[in-house]
Amino acid sequence: MTDLNPQAKQMADESMVRNLAAQARAIWPQEVPLLRRYQLPDEARILDAGCGTGEIASRVGELFPRATVLGVDILDQHLELARSRYALLAPRLTFEHQSVYELGAPDDTFDLTLCRHVLHSIPDLERVIRELARVTRPGGYLHLIPEDYGMLHFPRAAFDPRDFWHEVSAAFSSATGTDLFAGRHTFRILARMKLDPIMVDYVVVDTIRVPRETFAAIIEAWRDGYSAAIGELTKVSRDSALAYFNQMIAHIRDPLQYAVWMVPVVSARKLENLAA
Ligand SMILES: C[S@@+](CC[C@H](N)C(=O)[O-])C[C@H]1O[C@@H](n2cnc3c(N)ncnc32)[C@H](O)[C@@H]1O
Numbered sequence: 001m002t003d004l005n006p007q008a009k010q011m012a013d014e015s016m017v018r019n020l021a022a023q024a025r026a027i028w029p030q031e032v033p034l035l036r037r038y039q040l041p042d043e044a045r046i047l048d049a050g051c052g053t054g055e056i057a058s059r060v061g062e063l064f065p066r067a068t069v070l071g072v073d074i075l076d077q078h079l080e081l082a083r084s085r086y087a088l089l090a091p092r093l094t095f096e097h098q099s100v101y102e103l104g105a106p107d108d109t110f111d112l113t114l115c116r117h118v119l120h121s122i123p124d125l126e127r128v129i130r131e132l133a134r135v136t137r138p139g140g141y142l143h144l145i146p147e148d149y150g151m152l153h154f155p156r157a158a159f160d161p162r163d164f165w166h167e168v169s170a171a172f173s174s175a176t177g178t179d180l181f182a183g184r185h186t187f188r189i190l191a192r193m194k195l196d197p198i199m200v201d202y203v204v205v206d207t208i209r210v211p212r213e214t215f216a217a218i219i220e221a222w223r224d225g226y227s228a229a230i231g232e233l234t235k236v237s238r239d240s241a242l243a244y245f246n247q248m249i250a251h252i253r254d255p256l257q258y259a260v261w262m263v264p265v266v267s268a269r270k271l272e273n274l275a276a
Contacts, residue, residue, distance in 0.1 A: 004101060005074065006176035007121045012075055016231070017053055021223030024055035024108040024217060026210045027145075027263060030203040034265055035063060035112075038141045044065050044111040049100045049132055050118035054082025054093075060114070061086070061093040072098035097146045100128050108137040119126035120182035126189045133193060138272040142195065143265070148183025151262035154248045164236065164244040173253065183264035195259045195268035206260035207252055221247060 010016060041048075042173040048057040051071030060068045069092065073079055079095045083144040086093055098104050100118065113136045119125045125146065148171055149169035169180035179185060190198045205215055224243035231238030251257040 002123050002177055004099075004122060006123070007229075008075075009244065010229060011052075011121075012077060013225045015221040017078075017081070019218060019225065020052045020055050020117075022214050023216035024059065026165050026205045027203045028056070028059055028109040030209070031265065032063065034201055034203075034267070036254060038143075040064065040067070040111050040141075040266075042182070045109060046070070046112045046131075047072070047103075047110040047114065049103065049113060049115040051078075051082065051095065052117075053078045054086050054095060056114065056116055057082065057093060057095070057140035058086040058089060061089045062134050064069060068091070069093045072100070072103065073093045074099050074230070079204040079250070101131060103131055105135040106141075108135055109135045111137060111140045112143060114141070114262045116143075117147060119144060119146040120148070120180050121178055121187065124175040125179060125182055125186070129189050130193065133195065133270055137269045138270055141267060141269050142190070143267045145188060145263060145265055146179070146182035146186045148225055148262075148264055149180045151183060151264065152260070153262075154208055154259045155251045155257050157247055157251070159244050161244060161248055161249050164241075168230055168234050168236050168241070171236075172230065177269060183266070186266045188266070190268045192268065195251070195270060197267070198268040199265070201265045203265055204260060205263055207258050212252050212255075215261070216249050218261075219249050221251065223249070 039273045044064055044068050046060055047067045048071040051073050054071050057071035082095045113132045114134055136142060149165045150164050163252050173180045185200060187200060227238050227241040230236055230241040252259050
């Protein structure tokens, strides 16, 4: 039977809480203009599917002050943290235990459905995207961040990080039944579903646009959360993974070096008549 949550351990680790906070600080400022493009009703209904600790559901709630925002996740400890951190935004912002494979909402419910940093980490992204589209109303929008580990570029030195990201991501994907190159594969899924228009934009997390310490915090959290699993699931040992990550972190902190993580933001509008 397929494990529908192969990164459960990493998602629950304290390093993921740090990571989601750093990712939000890095990505949100560039994501706001992308979210503002959507033609939403004043009292929009918004879903954040796989909301984690609520970093973004809360920001979306503040960005659209008359919207109702529901964050769902399967990790109760993240949901509890989100509820306690953002209690002031309740009841306009709520958090529920639901799986993105089987959401509780009826068809055609939400004006905007977000799913950020989830699709690459779980199997069968097409099934999940179809479920996200199901609960989005005709005329509403999908706003997806499917990560792609071929879109990180770091200086070459003692190690070549290109080898690391390519080898590790391919092996990790096969071992877990996921697609760590989901960023480049999401368009074709949306295109087959006749969603239109489909847009692919990029948030650029680099050493110019984002504070070096924030970018470094993301890679440190990945190092702390994933090196052991990389050692178990790929040909790259845990120690070697640590060395690759440490070289990348040192380069991010070095004011003479440049590094970049291209983060795809894939969005689409659900047509009135969504083909089955
Ligand atoms: C990397 S975090 C992203 C959190 C949030 N979207 C953000 O951008 O800050 C991925 C989240 O997806 C959740 N997740 C994994 N499988 C899920 C599922 N089947 N249904 C709902 N959430 C899921 C994990 O528990 C985790 O909180």
